[in-house]
Amino acid sequence: MTLWTPDPTFYPSPRDAATAPPETLAYVAAFDRSAERPDALAVLDTDPGSSSYGQVVGWTDLPYTGDELHHFGWNACSSALCPYAPHPHVERRYLIVPGLRSSRIYVYDTKDRVSPELVKVIEAEDLGKRAGYSRPHTVHCGPEGLYVSALGGYGEEGPGGIAILDHTSFEVLGRWEVDRGPQYLAYDFWWHINHDVLVTSEWGTPSMIEDGVVGELLLGRKYGHRLHFWDLRRRRHVQEVDLGDQYQMPLELRPAHDPTKKYGFVGVVTSVEDLSASVWLWYEEGGRWAVRKVIDIPAEPASPDDLPDVLKPFGAVPPLVTDIDLSVDDQRLYVSCWGTGELKQFDVSDPFKPVEIGSVHLGGIVRRAAHPAAPSERLAGGPQMVEVSRDGRRVYVTNSLYGSWDDQFYPDGVGAWMAKVDADGFTLDERFFPHGDDFRGLRPHQTRLQGGDASSDSYCYP
């Protein structure tokens, strides 16, 4: 049954969402690299007033092994208030949790409980037969249902694309694309919802990623290097924008939350010319989409002795920008440098001219910076998935990228940790550092904050 008044976590505009109360729980997807034990959803206490602040207070094992949890999302969000098909009396209640390796999609109920409870499993076969896809990844709640991107085809390498799931039954309804044009590689997607525009990015097909990054493919510039712009309403490919094939792997897409704006940021993992990483802005110019590099982060020279095999020939640590996140008010951009072990904060009030205003070091391939809560512990991994609270004051990071890639860049073990940075002053919260055994041998990946966060909701009102 539906509610009598709108779900209180739905906000008409990003401005309203920024006034949301602080989250008290964070859900973190954690996976077992050996695929011998089930992956899990870990629940963290994020209420500073609580005695268990910063601790794992809930835990739900998945029913199977080998899923490799990665990204996940809510069944409903603020887009339910959009004026053309409003359904504001549904609840933000279920987490839609894809297994990137198994291609299963799980639905977990979070209502009135700390540890989520399994309510549905969509088998890989359902996703494959109905939508033609495998390796489900990003989940967004949108006007037509739940949109889930997928990296691979069903029984074949590609194309990857987007599947639509029913809002309420969570059944796979089918393939989203009507005309995919030249698009073949897939990874992330999001939209400018009030402009009927959808954007997708490119990583690689299953064989290009599942056993680790393939050197020949990378140096041969075969990973993704384009953005695709689509007509959200007609489900048609409109325009392809090439960043240049040296810019390998444009991954996370962060469009402006303000629905009147038509720009967004995308992080590029690495340039094969100098191992630098970059952040690009997409924007509209003369009715066409254009991109511009707005942040450039150089590689840091290092002795080959300190580098893993995959980097020895280069004598440098690539920053590896693997995730970025834009605050709900579109004023701050957070950039993860997973290779150099750094989280950067940019003022992007002028999106064409980001200004770096903060930096925190944690881990890193060579640096191994410690967390102030455990100053003697050399940390492996680096800030990877970033999530920002709706009010923009708290930033959470986890340290694992993707199982096989973790092993290549951190061959002595990537470890497991999560940290919180206070956005004002940009300092690490010494009270919030779940790590090591807190994650029971699993590696933490994406974080979702209770009630929504900076990468979960779209808004239809400015």
Added chain:
Amino acid sequence: MTLTAVILLGAFHGINPAMGWLFAVARGLQERSRDLLLQSLPVIALGHLASVALVVLVVSATGSVVTGTALAIGSGVVLVGFGLWHLLARRHFRWVGMRLSLPQLAAWSFLMSSVHGAGLMLLPVLTRIPAGHHGHALSGGMFVAGVHTLAMFVTATAVALAVYEFLGVAVLRRAWFNLDKMWAFALVGAGVFTLVGAM
């Protein structure tokens, strides 16, 4: 009495954010243009009118071939069935797309009103228009549809302007009562009422 009911129903539709005023407000906010808001409302009302008038046409055509009692019973059954379906079905109206031309907006409003069963609630009134010759029922029905839509339009315009100029859309978070659920109960109630009246 009957006319009051018709006007109140129109006002009820006018208040419902899903029936169009919210779309008009969103279009206005998106382009920061009150003119766009004001342009959108008559078009939305037109779509609503078309949806209601369709019911009038069907009723008057049916009424010319069946008895008044049969029409009332049929209407009652339709109302109860539609109301229950609304109450129990978990599906909701789907539409993608914010950037609509005015004719597309009218089509959207027509679909939204029809899915909602906006015209159906007039069945108890329409089935009571004195049976005479066909033309009389039709013109009487169209008058009812017109009055209903006018009430809807006036209410929607007042609410849209109040939200756009003073209240802001944040008011939705508290004030958006689940009118659809209430509407479903009302449909069932009106159906029962019509059936009882026909017995």
